[in-house]
Amino acid sequence: MDYKSFSFPKDIYIFFLIPIKIIFIQKKIKKASFNKLLLIFKENNFSEKADDIFVFKLNKFYKASTFFLQKFFKDPNPCITRTLLLYEFCCHKKIKVKLITGVYKENNILKGHSWLEINGEPLGEDKRILSKFTIISEV
Numbered sequence: 001m002d003y004k005s006f007s008f009p010k011d012i013y014i015f016f017l018i019p020i021k022i023i024f025i026q027k028k029i030k031k032a033s034f035n036k037l038l039l040i041f042k043e044n045n046f047s048e049k050a051d052d053i054f055v056f057k058l059n060k061f062y063k064a065s066t067f068f069l070q071k072f073f074k075d076p077n078p079c080i081t082r083t084l085l086l087y088e089f090c091c092h093k094k095i096k097v098k099l100i101t102g103v104y105k106e107n108n109i110l111k112g113h114s115w116l117e118i119n120g121e122p123l124g125e126d127k128r129i130l131s132k133f134t135i136i137s138e139v
Helices: 013-029 034-042 052-071 080-094
Strands: 097-104 110-120 134-138
Touching: 013 034, 013 052, 013 080, 013 110, 034 080, 034 097, 052 080, 080 110
Parallel strands: none
Antiparallel strands: 097 110, 097 134
């Protein structure tokens, strides 16, 4: 059975793995600041390019992590946790990926966002929306 790019029962492991990874990443964020985590991640310099199969799988992880962060963890801004989770997954597979953090100002309110670029393309993000952001960090 297929549903929203997931194949069941083959992809059921994703729905068990992602909540565990989210808890793990959130504990890391609480223990160390986001900036400290970025410094740790800067040490990982992989050159392996992602193939289409890996990008397809990463998109499933993106969708599942967004779903869990918003619906179960009630996180209105899931981008930091999701980005760190997916970045770690890429590092584990030795895939070259960029973790990008940006900001923009709207109605005197500073808004931030983080996302991944894999093979030069943003993962799960609209390029038009990302073009608003001034990049402040790229790992």
